[in-house]
Amino acid sequence: MSSWQFLGHPVHAVSAAPPEPKGPAVLLVHGFGASTDHWRHNLPVLAQHHEVHAIDLLGFGRSAKPAGLTYGGALWRDQLAAYVTERIGRPAVLVGNSLGGFASLAAGAALGDQAAGVVLLNAAGPFSDEQAAPRGWGAIARQTIGGALLKSPVLQRLLFENLRRPATVRRTLNQVYIDRSNVDEELVQSILRPSRDPGAFGVFRTVFDIPRGQPLDELFAQLGCPLLLLWGIRDPWINAAGRRAAFQRHAPARTTEVVLEAGHCPHDEVPDQVNRALLEWLSQLPPAAAPAPAVAGDRTAV
Numbered sequence: 029m030s031s032w033q034f035l036g037h038p039v040h041a042v043s044a045a046p047p048e049p050k051g052p053a054v055l056l057v058h059g060f061g062a063s064t065d066h067w068r069h070n071l072p073v074l075a076q077h078h079e080v081h082a083i084d085l086l087g088f089g090r091s092a093k094p095a096g097l098t099y100g101g102a103l104w105r106d107q108l109a110a111y112v113t114e115r116i117g118r119p120a121v122l123v124g125n126s127l128g129g130f131a132s133l134a135a136g137a138a139l140g141d142q143a144a145g146v147v148l149l150n151a152a153g154p155f156s157d158e159q160a161a162p163r164g165w166g167a168i169a170r171q172t173i174g175g176a177l178l179k180s181p182v183l184q185r186l187l188f189e190n191l192r193r194p195a196t197v198r199r200t201l202n203q204v205y206i207d208r209s210n211v212d213e214e215l216v217q218s219i220l221r222p223s224r225d226p227g228a229f230g231v232f233r234t235v236f237d238i239p240r241g242q243p244l245d246e247l248f249a250q251l252g253c254p255l256l257l258l259w260g261i262r263d264p265w266i267n268a269a270g271r272r273a274a275f276q277r278h279a280p281a282r283t284t285e286v287v288l289e290a291g292h293c294p295h296d297e298v299p300d301q302v303n304r305a306l307l308e309w310l311s312q313l314p315p316a317a318a319p320a321p322a323v324a325g326d327r328t329a330v
Contacts, residue, residue: 063218095230122147145256
């Protein structure tokens with residue numbers, strides 16, 4: 029597969045498919061600070077049945093981290109929508125965790141008939157009737173660090189250097205994984221590696237200024253495809269039970285929910301349960317246009 033760019037910047041993605049894929053294509057979208065590597069336990073299993081892609085959002089993973097971009101929901105929404113139309117070329121299901129969930133929902137609403145479904149795993153993003161600060165990594169950072177740091181490049185740099193220490197990464201993962209079996213060296217290194225790229229600090233600084241984005245309830249109202257909510261109900265970073273109630277009030281009629289005993293990243297913490305729920309839900313979607321035959325076991329970096 030040839031390389032792909034968005035706004036002139038290289039984008040990293042991987043894909044895999046069986047010889048005769050079923051149903052729609054699937055696009056996996058990571059959360060803040062993660063990458064395609066975070067789908068390590070999902071992509072190979074899903075790709076036994078479906079054409080599956082995983083993508084690094086601009087600013088993360090192995091994708092470019094250029095200065096001067098306005099990082100936020102609008103950029104990542106447009107990146108995902110362009111990837112579906114230009115690289116996948118047929119209706120796709122967008123699956124997103126945390127910040128990637130918000131971007132997937134926004135892209136799903138924008139894609140119209142090209143979105144075969146949207147799956148949210150502990151998605152970030154505000155509702156229009158919420159008065160509190162927006163949820164997600166930016167909110168966590170603001171609440172934890174305080175206002176003075178937001179204006180100080182020196183302090184931001186110190187925080188960045190501390191957050192990309194292996195011990196800090198492992199400690200953070202241990203906080204958000206209830207079952208820590210998969211908090212291994214491979215996962216730690218997958219988060220550390222992109223933090224050493226040129227431009228990584230510049231992207232990190234934007235976390236304090238990421239726009240709120242379009243409210244979730246407005247995006248739900250625009251969504252024309254089925255929705256699956258996969259909850260790691262013991263997520264310590266968000267009030268998962270409260271978030272679930274808000275989602276139930278606003279989610280469209282064609283919504284399915286699955287609640288799992290897991291934290292903020294259920295796809296990596298309890299991948300067998302997530303894969304099983306995803307495959308069952310995907311099997312119930314309307315038939316999609318068939319893709320071109322693939323080579324068995326094909327896995328390609330974009």
